[in-house]
Amino acid sequence: MIKVCKFGGTSMADGITLLRVKNILEIDPARRYVVVSAPGRRFSGDSKVTDLLYSTYKEVKEGGHVGESFTKIAERFRSIVHEANVAIDIEALLYETACAIEREESEDFTASRGEFLMGRIMAAFLGIPFIDARDVVKLDAQGRVDARTYALLKDRLHGIGRAVIAGFYGEGPEGRVKTFSRGGSDVSGAIVARATGADLYENWTDVSGFLACDPRIVASPSGIKKLSYRELRELSYMGANVLHSEAIFPVREAGIPIRIKNTFRPEDEGTCILPDKGFVPGDRPVTGIAGKKNFTVIYLEKSLMNAEIGFAYRVLEVLKRHNISFEHMPTGIDTISFVIDSEQLPDLEVVEREIVEAVHPDKINVIPAIALIAVVGHGMSRNVGISARLFSAIARTGVNVRMIDQGSSELNIIVGVENVHYERTVRAVYDEFFGEGK
Numbered sequence: 001m002i003k004v005c006k007f008g009g010t011s012m013a014d015g016i017t018l019l020r021v022k023n024i025l026e027i028d029p030a031r032r033y034v035v036v037s038a039p040g041r042r043f044s045g046d047s048k049v050t051d052l053l054y055s056t057y058k059e060v061k062e063g064g065h066v067g068e069s070f071t072k073i074a075e076r077f078r079s080i081v082h083e084a085n086v087a088i089d090i091e092a093l094l095y096e097t098a099c100a101i102e103r104e105e106s107e108d109f110t111a112s113r114g115e116f117l118m119g120r121i122m123a124a125f126l127g128i129p130f131i132d133a134r135d136v137v138k139l140d141a142q143g144r145v146d147a148r149t150y151a152l153l154k155d156r157l158h159g160i161g162r163a164v165i166a167g168f169y170g171e172g173p174e175g176r177v178k179t180f181s182r183g184g185s186d187v188s189g190a191i192v193a194r195a196t197g198a199d200l201y202e203n204w205t206d207v208s209g210f211l212a213c214d215p216r217i218v219a220s221p222s223g224i225k226k227l228s229y230r231e232l233r234e235l236s237y238m239g240a241n242v243l244h245s246e247a248i249f250p251v252r253e254a255g256i257p258i259r260i261k262n263t264f265r266p267e268d269e270g271t272c273i274l275p276d277k278g279f280v281p282g283d284r285p286v287t288g289i290a291g292k293k294n295f296t297v298i299y300l301e302k303s304l305m306n307a308e309i310g311f312a313y314r315v316l317e318v319l320k321r322h323n324i325s326f327e328h329m330p331t332g333i334d335t336i337s338f339v340i341d342s343e344q345l346p347d348l349e350v351v352e353r354e355i356v357e358a359v360h361p362d363k364i365n366v367i368p369a370i371a372l373i374a375v376v377g378h379g380m381s382r383n384v385g386i387s388a389r390l391f392s393a394i395a396r397t398g399v400n401v402r403m404i405d406q407g408s409s410e411l412n413i414i415v416g417v418e419n420v421h422y423e424r425t426v427r428a429v430y431d432e433f434f435g436e437g438k
């Protein structure tokens with residue numbers, strides 16, 4: 001039995017949490033491979049080491065040397081080593097790291113040093129080998145995992161019963177360190193799980209799994225005990241940010257389940273994420289609700305659009321020219337809408353003009369400041385009347401639905417409302433499917 005355990009920033013935040021982590025690992029000998037994040041916040045208002053590293057990079061770029069931010073980082077690591085009583089020459093390690101940061105002059109390299117240092121410390125603390133992700137995780141120019149990675153990791157881990165692997169980075173095509181996007185140690189954990197053919201990928205964090213809804217909107221929402229990979233993908237893409245939205249890809253291909261666990265409440269069951277094949281949904285039709293604000297909807301109407309060859313193609317050409325990706329594209333017979341993250345539309349007027357020139361619509365409407373709410377659950381397709389319940393609940397709160405998109409998988413229904421109505425709508429939907437007595 002092999003379990004790969006990834007520990008997030010709060011689990012690495014100080015020496016006391018390191019002791020917790022050690023206990024968690026010792027309780028279960030199957031927990032053999034450990035992937036670590038850089039130390040995160042210890043309390044609200046505290047800094048994450050990775051954020052301090054991004055500031056360090058700016059300081060080096062401006063002044064040629066590491067500065068105040070690196071001094072803070074060094075203090076953090078010194079106190080971790082001291083509190084957990086780790087036998088490591090931390091001064092030498094910090095000195096080497098500062099020199100390497102100044103020499104490499106790379107943002108990704110600098111940002112990766114939090115995981116690198118934490119990995120070295122954790123390996124010394126547990127008395128097991130450290131593996132530098134640079135040697136084994138190979139990434140292409142877009143930051144996608146190169147297929148060589150799995151063979152390299154497998155080779156490197158062959159015969160090593162246990163190891164600590166630094167999360168968040170690998171090596172890019174030019175032999176330079178490349179990081180994933182923020183929170184990317186989750187992806188590293190999934191890569192290690194796949195390479196080792198793990199039975200389980202445990203992702204240890206500071207919450208007891210996924211919640212059915214954002215706790216900042218609904219007080220103490222229900223926990224989600226199990227999710228399918230596809231449900232997870234929908235929810236995490238739409239803002240449920242317990243796990244990096246790309247972390248499922250490596251494990252999904254190998255059918256390895258993921259369990260989200262809480263380092264600070266290890267007895268809690270957490271959330272189990274299971275392969276789609278053979279997934280048996282729970283009793284509720286809806287598994288979870290997630291959402292995001294700030295989308296723009298470009299709505300087009302034209303008689304006989306359905307018969308006009310290449311209509312959507314021409315609109316998409318305009319979007320491509322401006323390097324814009326769209327999120328959803330709900331269609332009617334003579335209508336089509338493009339839902340786009342508003343941040344991608346700094347030149348909205350130009351884009352609008354070019355779309356008009358490309359397809360001559362009868363009508364074009366741009367609806368700004370739209371929030372999308374995804375109602376996700378495998379159970380929805382098997383139950384009659386779910387949409388009726390959803391839309392009646394929204395109607396009862398007096399919110400006008402501006403857009404509806406039901407994915408062809410019937411796994412999710414996406415509802416667009418004005419930003420200002422976002423929280424109210426989420427609460428109404430939650431009450432309908434998870435409220436008391438439901």
Ligand code: ASP
Nearest residue numbers: 037038050182183184185
């Ligand atoms: N330390 C990185 C971040 O703060 C990566 C991670 O923790 O997963 O984004």
